Amino acid sequence: MRRRLLGSIIGVASALALGAIMLPLRSHISVSTTALILVIPVVVGAVIGGFTAGAASVAAGFLIYDYSFIPPYKTLNVGGAQDWAALGVYVVVMLLVARVVDRLDTTRLESLRGQEAMRRVAEVSELLVGDQPVEELLRNIVATAQTMFNVPGVSLLELEDGQLVVVASAGEPLTAEELRQLDPHSGTPIRVGTVAGSPSELRMVALSPSGRPVGILAMRGLAIAESDRAVLNTFANDAALALERAQLREQALRSSLLEEADRFRRGLLGAVSHDLRTPLATIKVASSTLSARGDLLSTEDSRLLYQLIEIESDRLTRLVTNLLDMTRIEAGVLTLHRTTMSVSDLIGETVAALGTTLNDHTVDVTAPASLPEVNIDRVLMGQVLINLLDNAARHAPAHSVIAVKGERRGPQVVLTVADQGPGVPAGDRETIFDRFTQLSTGGRAGLGLTIAKTFVEAHGEHVWYEEAADGGAQFVVSLPVAQLASHA
Secondary structure, three states, X not given: OHHHHHHHHHHHHHHHHHHHHHHHHHHHOOHHHHHHHOHHHHHXXXXXXXXXXXXXXXXXXXXXXXXXXXXXXXXXOOOOHHHHHXXXXXXHHHHHHHHHHHHHHHHXXXXXXXXXXXXXXXXXXXHXXXXXXXXXXXXXXHHHHHHHHOOOEEEEEEEEOOEEXXXXXXXXXXXXXXXXXXXXXXXXXXXXXXOOOOOOOEEEEEEOHXXXXXXXXXXXXXXXXXXXXXXXXXXXXXXXXXXHHHHHHXXXXXXXHHHHHHHHHHHHHHHHHHHXXXXXXXXXXXXXXHHHHHHXXXXXXXXXXXXXXXXXXXXXXXXXXXXXXXXXXXXXXXXXXXXXXXXXXXXXXXXXXXXXXXXXXXXEEEOOOOOOOEEEEHHHHHHHHHHHHHHHHHHOOOOOEEEEEXXXXXXXXXXXXXXXXXXXXXXXXXXXXXOOOEOOOOOEOOHHHHHHHHHHHHOOOOEEEEEOOOOOEEEEEEEOEHHHHHHO
């Protein structure tokens, strides 16, 4: 309406201005030339305001033409049949010109609108095709719909427990009355489709890829042109496909997480039972023997049984510590408290902490005083060495030697723990540090090596397996050198 009014005003004003310009030259301009010049306001009015504005410009030009340029002047009377014919031809031709210009302008605008619609559809498709979480995708759908179709408000609803629930909205939200009307049991009819309605009408657009409904767009005042319906249909299809894909992706992710949680639970039970079985059985046998036959045992035998209970109790304590450490790792709350210390002090503190656990083994420690100090979390790296020594003690023959060595390998300071046990089969060496690994020999790797790897990597270092010179197992840990850490 505003555009037609503006076009009419400009067209009439142009006719008056041209009439005023031509009036002093009336004696030098023919009647036909005047009619041709007065085509200009008709074209201007039709371009700006459409056919209605062009018709208003024709009316203004007719009056100016008759009043000022056809004798008798300053009157609407027409002198002869020839002048009547000129006026008639002027009106007919000008109306045709207005109609043609209006259609050309409408075609041009529709072409531009189509190009813009295709551009918007391409942008929307690109936006919706990207991998997004469902919540973010829902917000993008309603925000894009409101912007594309210039509506006061858009809400996206999904069916939950037999009721439509708003999961995202942009602009004016749905009122309580509108939500009541959307209740499937309300009995209130709601129009579903892409045909435009009144500015206040609530229109529902179904999102249903492959015939399976995934949501409904509630759009208030969907006043779109007929040519934009295809754009809305395309948008609805793209949004439905993107939403379905995002939902399926999240369902697959949830299934994967449930499978991972189940695998973790089964692995944890397997690892715990693996680590608990031997110490619990040993404690049970030792305590039962002391309880039932304590009076018949010699002092030395009793001392050995009590020592065995102490050793296995310490092992159970370390197992519980490892489980707590695993909980910290899973919760993401592992924090380093670094301090500078020598490698020999680290080894000495760890061997002392193990106490009687290593009584059946000889620990051969080699740590030159020339080794640079290391910058580590004393507790965590001590736990790493405890786990490696405990692992060596459990797999090495009784009364064998466990070698602990600190050495320099190029710019690195490394700590090696080597035993004289059977070693690790070649096929298991890459996975021995993985959580709950099933070994090719039929057993399971415990939590100790996994904890060790995690704590070492938290320092930015690495732990790996090497075959010992005498055929046993050798685990190597790189340590952060204090001087290098201070310059980092």
